[in-house]
Amino acid sequence: MDGAPLPRDFFDGPVETVAPLLLGSVLVHATDEGTVAVRLTEVEAYAGPRDPASHAYRGQTARNAVMFGPPGHAYVYFTYGMHYCANLVCGPAGTASGILLRAGEIIGGEELAVARRPRSSVRDLARGPARLCNALAIARAENGLDVCDPDSPLRVLPGDRIDAAAVRSGPRVGVNGGKDTPWRFWIDGDPTVSVYRPHVPRRRTAARP
DNA sequence: ACGCCGATTTACT
């Protein structure tokens, strides 16, 4: 897995424009265990403070601070008490927009990815945002890394160009606000695209008599 | 095939 990462200006544009162009690109994470690479097949765009579904909607906090920084950096957040999800910051600094990496196909280091996720089939290794982070060992330590830096352990490399006709879009997964915004993008027919689950409010888990 | 549920942190009301 070699070659120059995507240039920073690739990410320096409207997030909903950049997100579909990111499909087919390759995210690489090198650790002391080895290197795993994933070809991105599904992403979601989140705009800044004007997008009710975005973590930046209510302004800057300690968690989302990276979103307010320069483009081309990884915003990794922890959710549901156990999972990590990764975004790539987009647009000019301060725009606070990001592209959630929802799914991909493992194209390098499959053995290591399987070792990290022994219960998953090969197809499921990075099929879902938290699974993708798990397979690539992306966690808190990777928050803020520059994916355009050739020396960074976490990088994004250009991939084969995806024909625009092969890119499909639809509503984002698991979000309440902005359901009418079709900012989920995926490669049509790719088996590693996550299964679409419409948002269903979960019943409260609290207070039982 | 599908539905329910628990795990358990973070941010916000």
Added chain:
DNA sequence: GTAAATCGGCGTG
């Protein structure tokens, strides 16, 4: 207190 950019296990059909 409670919902959240989730996942895997276990139940039922």
